[in-house]
Structures are given as C-alpha cells and as structure tokens.
Amino acid sequence: MKLTTQQKLQILKDIExxxxxxxxxxxxxxxxxxxxxxxxxxKEFNDELSALNKKLIDVQLQVKDGVDGESIIGPKGLPGKxxxxxxxxxxxxxxxxxxxxxxxxxxxxxxxGLPGKxGDNGSPDKPEEIAIKLNETTGSVKRKVIMGLEExxxxxxxxxxxxxxxGQSGGGMGKVLHEEFSTSSATTTITTVSRIAGNGTALWVFxxxxxxxxxxxxxxxxxxxxxxFVITLQDDTKVSVTYIRT
Numbered sequence: 462m463k464l465t466t467q468q469k470l471q472i473l474k475d476i477e478x479x480x481x482x483x484x485x486x487x488x489x490x491x492x493x494x495x496x497x498x499x500x501x502x503x504k505e506f507n508d509e510l511s512a513l514n515k516k517l518i519d520v521q522l523q524v525k526d527g528v529d530g531e532s533i534i535g536p537k538g539l540p541g542k543x544x545x546x547x548x549x550x551x552x553x554x555x556x557x558x559x560x561x562x563x564x565x566x567x568x569x570x571x572x573x574g575l576p577g578k579x580g581d582n583g584s585p586d587k588p589e590e591i592a593i594k595l596n597e598t599t600g601s602v603k604r605k606v607i608m609g610l611e612e613x614x615x616x617x618x619x620x621x622x623x624x625x626x627x628g629q630s631g632g633g634m635g636k637v638l639h640e641e642f643s644t645s646s647a648t649t650t651i652t653t654v655s656r657i658a659g660n661g662t663a664l665w666v667f668x669x670x671x672x673x674x675x676x677x678x679x680x681x682x683x684x685x686x687x688x689x690f691v692i693t694l695q696d697d698t699k700v701s702v703t704y705i706r707t
Contacts, residue, residue: 464494480607481672492587607672614665614703621663621705635706644668645696650689655706661685664704668694 464472468490476483556562586594618637635658642651657664661681666673666688673679679690688702 464490479674480610480613481674488587488591607670610672637703637705639701639703641699641701644694644698644700646694648690648694648700650687651700651702653686653688653702653704655704656685657681658705658707664702667701667703669698 472483472487472490474483475486638653638655640653642648644651653664662675664681666675666679668678673692675681678692679688681688685707694700
C-alpha cells in the first residue's frame with residue numbers, strides 16, 4: 462500500500478491544522494487503500510479459479526469410457542509358516558554397566574532464525590469505532606499521549622503572551638487556568654470559574670483525553686462561562702478544560 466507524495470503532504474497538512482480531524486482523515490484514507498488492495502486480490506483469485514475450472518472441464522471431456530474387463534483368479538497358494546518366534550523379555554539395561562554414562566557436551570551455538578513476516582497494519586477498527594471506544598474509556602488517553610499536543614499548547618500560550626505584550630496596552634494576557642469536571646450521561650452543561658477570553662474561544666476541552674471541537678461537540682454561552690455539550694456523555698467520565706481567563 463503506497464501513498465502518493467500529494468496524499469502524504471495532505472495528511473501532514475490536515476494534522477497540522479487540526480490534530481484529531483487529521484488523524485481521522487488519515488485512517489479513512491488507509492482504509493480506502495486497503496479496500497482497493499482487497500478488491501484487486503479478489504479479482505486475481507477469481508480469474509485464476511475460472512482458468513482452473515476451464516482446464517478441469519477440458520480434461521473431463523477428453524476422458525472416454527473403457528471396455529469392461531474380466532478379473533482373473535489365480536491358483537490357491539501354499540499355507541504360510543510362522544515367522545521368527547519372540548524370545549523372552551530381557552533385563553533392564555544398567556547405566557555404566559550395559560552402556561556408558563553420557564557426559565555433558567559443550568555449549569552449542571544457536572543459529573539465527575529467518576526474519577518474521579510483517580504484522581497487520583494497525584487496528585481493524587474504523588475511525589468512528591475508535592472514537593466510540595475512546596469515549597467509553599475512563600481517563601485512559603492523556604494529553605501527553607497525543608504526539609505534539611503539549612508542545613503545541615506551549616507554543617500557543619507563548620504566541621498569545623508575546624502578542625499581548627507587544628501590541629496592546631493594558632494588563633496583557635489573562636492567566637491560564639485548568640479545571641476538571643466529573644461527568645455522566647445526565648451532564649449537559651458545565652460552568653467554568655472565570656470568563657473565557659476571546660469571546661469564549663480561548664479554551665481547549667478534553668473528554669477522557671480526547672480533544673473536543675467547538676460547534677461539533679459543544680457550544681459556549683453568552684456569559685462566556687457555560688459550556689453546553691452537543692454530544693451525549695457517558696457515566697463515570699471526566700472533562701478537563703484549559704482556558705485563558707479574561
């Protein structure tokens with residue numbers, strides 16, 4: 462399964478723009494490639510099977526019925542004689558008397574085995590199935606597991622700090638806060654302690670370690686504190702919110 466240079470660049474671009482959406486697109490593309498390979502192998506197998514059936518039919522047409530033959534019974538032979546008669550059972554051999562006691566040999570050198578076959582490509586689950594399984598887990602996916610997420614958050618905070626210090630007058634960037642909420646299937650809204658900067662856009666919401674997207678998974682109230690979920694949460698789960706307060 463090979464990807465074109467354009468497809469590889471597009472995957473990197475999607476991941477750079479939106480990590481979660483980029484990963485989903487990449488998994489979808491891999492699944493499409495696997496389906497294409499499967500269809501090609503199925504067609505090749507069917508063509509070979511059809512050719513084999515044709516050869517078998519040709520062979521069957523060439524076989525003709527033979528003439529019925531008569532069996533010939535020969536004369537009766539003489540009775541056979543008994544073979545060698547079994548002798549009495551011998552004594553159990555004694556080590557050191559009937560045969561030498563074996564000594565420990567020198568350590569042998571192992572011969573490296575042949576390289577094993579390549580394993581299967583990733584999980585057979587589809588992107589939607591992977592997302593459902595992640596949503597059902599409790600705190601199993603942490604931010605540090607998502608490659609580059611911690612560095613990206615630090616870079617964003619640094620960029621906001623530099624922009625606030627260099628171009629605007631006043632108090633500069635607000636303090637970065639982190640809050641965690643215990644949620645269940647009955648949870649539809651959570652409320653932060655402080656107002657969220659940027660008209661409610663300067664925040665990052667994670668559900669059991671998976672980042673949620675504004676508009677797709679949740680909305681922000683006009684008070685810039687209430688976070689209302691569009692999706693249905695599971696029991697015994699966690700929602701963590703990192704935001705910049707006004």
